[in-house]
Amino acid sequence: MKRSYIVGLVTIATLTISWIERPKIFDYYNQLTKIREPLTEDLRDRSQLKASFVGSAKCMECHEEQYHSWKASRHSKMIQDVDKNSSVVVADFSKLPDDADFNLSEVVYTIGGKFKQRYMIPAKINGKDDFRLGNYQWNVETSKWQSFKPYKYWYHDAYPHDNKKFPTSNTCDGCHFTGYMSREKRVELSIGCESCHGAGSEHLKDRDDHIYRATDYDPIRSSEICLQCHMRNRDNRLKNGDRTINSLYMEAKDYPSGYEAGDALINYKLVAPFKLGVETKEFWANGSAKKNRTQGNEYVHDAMYAHGITCINCHDPHKLTNRADKSEGNSGCMKCHSFGSPIGPHQQSLEAHTHHKGDSKGSLCVECHMPKTGRHTKKSPLTVRSHRFKFTSPLETKIYNMPKETNACFSCHKDKSLDELQDSINRWGMQNWENMDTISSFLLENRE
Ligand code: HEC
Ligand code: HEC
Ligand code: HEC
Ligand code: HEC
Ligand code: HEC
Ligand code: HEC
Ligand code: HEC
Ligand code: HEC
Structure with missing residues (x-):
């Protein structure tokens, strides 16, 4: 009796200790091992397929918390109506250059x-009621007007x-109004609830x-709701190589036209x-961002993405925290990582x-x-984080011919050369053999 009591206590103590000691990533076991859905399958409930868009205001009465978080985020403020509130204009129109093709x-x-x-x-335009863009844009980071020629893209x-x-x-x-991506209707200004949850009339x-909730499915499919917008694209009709860009005159699309949250993004996106x-124009030679709106392009190459970590693990989809002006600091990463853990860092302390x-x-x-590798415009400072x-x-920065400023070490140590900084890392014993592998195969492939 007494003996089994002690054995019981020891077992409980051992289990408790191993529970406390277990790597934090264990909390994500269910997410990381969810059965993968086929990439081409529409995941929406049948009832949602016949639904129409109703607008975010309709969701407020029952989902106040999500509504208020979203309302305070920038997703609800991407497109703003100047007549309703003139303070949404952040530019100084008194300094608008004389050759501007528009006025306030x-x-x-x-x-x-x-x-x-x-x-x-x-x-x-083209016989249709549409919108055009003024030929000047206001750069908030430099507080200056600068010319804007949107047609100078792919x-x-x-x-x-x-x-x-x-x-x-x-x-x-398609990316700035709700409803335009799939229905070609500007149902609501900015990124409303239904951009991520799909049409809501049947749920109302x-x-x-059910209305679509991305995290109910496997992590690769979960991130698709973000990738529909946070990614650089080409027109999907160029996929098979049987159409040329000239054949898409006045109709080339820069977003996955036809996609709606829950459907299979891969069918709409190039x-x-x-x-x-x-x-x-969009990426440095190692794949890092040169421009904004490249989060998805970069992230799909990362080991975290491949192993089931989503945008939503790091960003609250309604509040849009973690971000520069509301940073979670190291704790945002240490939700999953810990020192000496199997997923790294492998050292025992910070x-x-x-x-x-x-x-x-x-x-x-x-x-x-x-590191900050990208710019919002050619004349903007480096602020876009990779x-x-x-x-x-x-x-790597040197081998891939990237500007020194995009290197993390150099960005803080501008008095040192890339070679000196590499020497420090080598001295620290962080040889980074995984990267060395990529570098040597790159050099082999590209030798004269
Ligand atoms: C940028 C995409 C996005 C937008 C916009 C968005 N949601 Fe969500 N919503 C999500 C994701 C992703 C989840 C799942 C969160 C999770 O599992 O942690 C979610 C979950 C929910 C849930 C279930 C409760 C929960 O937290 O899991 C409700 C209710 C909800 N959203 C309502 C809304 C309403 C109402 C709006 C508009 C005011 C809205 N959402 C806007 C992506 C979004
Ligand atoms: C009249 C109240 C009401 C309104 C309006 C409403 N919902 Fe819901 N919603 C609910 C309830 C109740 C649940 C929980 C259902 C359940 O658990 O099966 C829910 C669940 C959800 C979920 C979780 C996934 C699911 O289907 O269970 C999401 C996401 C969601 N609502 C989004 C929205 C969005 C977006 C709108 C606006 C288009 C909206 N809701 C409007 C009451 C409402
Ligand atoms: C329909 C298009 C669309 C979808 C879907 C979308 N975003 Fe966004 N997102 C935007 C746009 C546009 C902005 C810029 C808003 C602005 O600056 O006014 C933005 C801004 C952000 C920001 C920065 C917010 C800030 O305060 O600077 C974060 C973080 C973000 N999105 C994360 C996500 C995540 C995570 C998802 C998926 C759950 C998602 N977005 C889905 C279009 C979208
Ligand atoms: C595929 C979706 C997509 C398309 C197409 C797109 N954008 Fe965006 N845009 C975004 C997202 C997502 C962001 C926010 C993320 C970022 O900037 O890194 C953004 C950011 C912006 C910003 C900066 C917002 C801020 O608060 O500083 C402006 C301005 C902008 N876009 C204008 C445009 C214009 C004009 C076009 C058309 C010529 C366009 N975008 C085409 C998705 C898109
Ligand atoms: C492993 C965590 C992690 C993942 C995964 C992740 N992000 Fe981020 N993201 C961050 C952090 C941290 C920042 C803010 C960095 C800082 O302090 O400036 C950020 C910044 C951003 C910003 C810019 C916000 C700003 O301050 O202007 C956008 C937009 C964004 N992420 C979108 C996405 C999207 C879309 C995905 C999925 C394709 C994604 N992120 C995946 C951690 C993550
Ligand atoms: C939700 C959990 C989670 C969060 C939050 C998270 N990570 Fe990870 N991270 C992982 C997992 C799981 C792996 C293991 C992938 C593998 O098997 O190599 C990983 C791997 C990595 C790697 C090595 C492989 C690679 O992707 O290059 C780096 C570097 C990394 N994480 C950095 C970060 C940083 C920086 C943050 C915070 C901005 C962060 N992680 C936040 C789960 C997470
Ligand atoms: C965000 C800024 C920042 C980044 C990124 C950064 N450092 Fe530092 N570094 C500092 C600061 C501040 C110090 C001062 C002492 C300290 O904090 O340990 C320092 C100190 C050092 C020192 C010792 C003192 C000296 O100047 O000789 C070396 C060597 C060094 N860093 C190398 C690197 C290398 C290599 C990298 C890239 C892996 C790097 N640093 C990334 C800010 C940074
Ligand atoms: C001063 C620069 C620097 C900072 C700050 C930094 N790391 Fe690293 N990290 C590195 C370098 C260099 C490597 C590559 C080492 C290698 O592969 O041998 C690395 C590798 C990793 C890896 C891959 C596994 C491993 O151990 O090699 C993970 C995971 C990681 N870091 C997570 C983090 C997290 C989480 C933080 C914040 C607590 C962080 N790092 C802060 C420089 C840094």
Whole structure:
């Protein structure tokens, strides 16, 4: 009796200790081992397939918490009506250059306003009531007007080189209005509930009719609701190579047209091309972002994505925290990571991993694993953080011919050369053999 009592106590103690000691990533066991759904399957309930869009205001009465979080986030403020509230304009229109092809009284909607703001003006284009974009944009980061020629992108052969004839419907509105992506209707300004949950009319009629919730499915499918917008694309009709860009004159689309949350994104999307070692307008040669709105393009190459970590694990989908102005700091990463854990860092303490003092900026995860590699416009400072979490060494920065400023170590140590910084890492014993493998195969493939 007494003996089994002791054995029981010892067992409980052992279990408790191993529970406390177990890597934190165990909390995500269910998510990471969920059965994968086919990529081409529509995951919506049958009832939702016949639903129409109702607008976010209709959801408020029953889902107040989500509604208020969303209302305070920038998703609800992407497109704003100037007539309703003139304070949404962040630019100084008294300094608008003389050759501007628009003035404030013509502007109906503002686009954005955190990093830059652009202006939508009603226009009849191609026989359709559409919108055009003013030929100047306000750069919030530099507080200056700068010229804006939207047609200078991958679709430059599909549109006239004149802002007055360049429609926003095909090139912007799918990602900035709710409903336009799948139904070509501007149901609601900005990114409403139904951009991520799909059409809501049937759920309104009967709560037992489920509305799509991305996290009910496997992690790869979960991220699709974010990837529909946070990614650089090409027109899906160019996928098979039997259409040319010229054949899409006035109709080239820069978003996955036809997609609705829950459906299979892969059927609607052609991702902007990237090849390791080749720099493009959108990516550096190692795949890091040169521009904004590349989170998805980078993240799908990361080991965390492949192993089932989603955008939603790091970003609350309604509040949109974690972000620069509302940072969770290292604790955002340490929800899953811990020192000496199987998923890394493999060292036993923060200082042993970073080789910087614990309270130094050089010990912040994002500073080394999400360096600022991209710009919002050509004239903007480097502010866009990479979502390719793998550490880019000074040696890689050099080999891939990337600007020094995009390297994490160099961004804080501008008095040192890339070689000196690489030497420090080598001295610390962080050889990073995984990366060395990629580098040597890259060098072999590209030798003269
Ligand atoms: C950017 C995409 C996105 C937008 C916009 C969005 N949601 Fe969600 N919503 C999600 C995701 C993803 C989940 C699942 C969260 C989880 O499992 O942690 C979710 C979950 C929910 C849930 C279930 C409760 C929960 O937290 O799991 C409700 C209710 C909900 N959302 C309502 C709304 C309403 C109402 C709006 C608009 C005011 C809205 N959502 C806007 C992505 C979004
Ligand atoms: C009249 C109240 C009511 C309204 C209006 C309403 N919902 Fe719901 N919603 C509910 C209830 C109740 C549940 C829980 C259902 C359950 O657990 O089966 C729910 C569940 C959800 C869920 C979780 C997934 C699911 O289907 O169970 C999401 C996401 C959601 N609602 C989003 C929305 C969105 C978006 C809108 C606006 C288009 C909306 N709801 C409007 C009452 C409402
Ligand atoms: C329909 C398009 C769309 C969808 C879907 C979407 N986003 Fe966004 N997201 C945007 C746009 C546009 C902005 C820029 C808003 C602005 O600056 O006004 C943005 C901004 C953000 C921001 C920055 C917020 C800030 O305050 O700066 C985060 C973080 C974010 N989105 C995460 C997500 C995540 C996570 C998902 C998926 C759950 C998602 N988004 C789905 C279009 C979308
Ligand atoms: C595939 C979806 C998509 C398309 C197409 C798209 N955007 Fe965006 N846009 C986004 C997302 C997502 C963000 C926020 C994320 C980021 O900037 O990294 C954004 C950010 C912006 C911002 C910065 C917002 C801020 O607050 O600083 C502006 C301005 C903008 N877009 C204008 C445009 C214009 C104009 C077009 C058309 C010529 C366009 N976008 C096409 C998805 C898109
Ligand atoms: C492992 C965690 C993690 C994952 C996964 C992740 N992000 Fe982020 N993301 C962050 C952090 C941390 C920041 C803010 C960094 C900082 O402090 O500036 C950020 C910043 C952003 C921003 C810019 C916000 C701003 O401050 O302007 C956007 C937009 C964004 N993420 C979207 C996404 C999308 C979309 C996905 C999925 C494709 C995604 N993120 C996946 C951690 C993550
Ligand atoms: C929700 C859990 C979760 C969060 C939050 C998280 N990670 Fe991870 N991370 C993982 C898992 C799981 C792996 C293991 C992938 C593998 O098998 O190598 C990983 C791997 C990594 C790797 C090595 C492989 C790679 O992707 O390059 C780095 C670096 C990394 N994480 C950095 C971060 C940083 C920085 C943050 C915070 C911004 C963060 N992680 C937040 C779960 C997470
Ligand atoms: C966010 C800024 C930041 C980043 C990123 C950063 N450091 Fe540091 N570094 C510092 C600061 C601040 C110190 C001062 C002492 C300390 O914090 O330990 C420092 C100190 C050092 C030192 C010792 C003192 C000296 O200047 O000789 C070396 C060596 C060093 N860093 C190398 C690196 C390398 C290599 C990387 C990339 C892996 C790196 N740092 C990334 C900010 C940074
Ligand atoms: C001073 C720069 C620096 C900071 C800050 C930093 N790391 Fe790292 N990290 C590295 C380098 C360099 C590597 C590559 C080491 C290697 O592969 O041998 C790495 C590798 C990793 C890996 C891959 C597994 C491993 O141990 O090699 C993970 C996971 C990781 N870091 C997570 C984090 C987390 C979480 C934080 C914040 C608590 C963080 N790192 C802060 C430089 C840094």
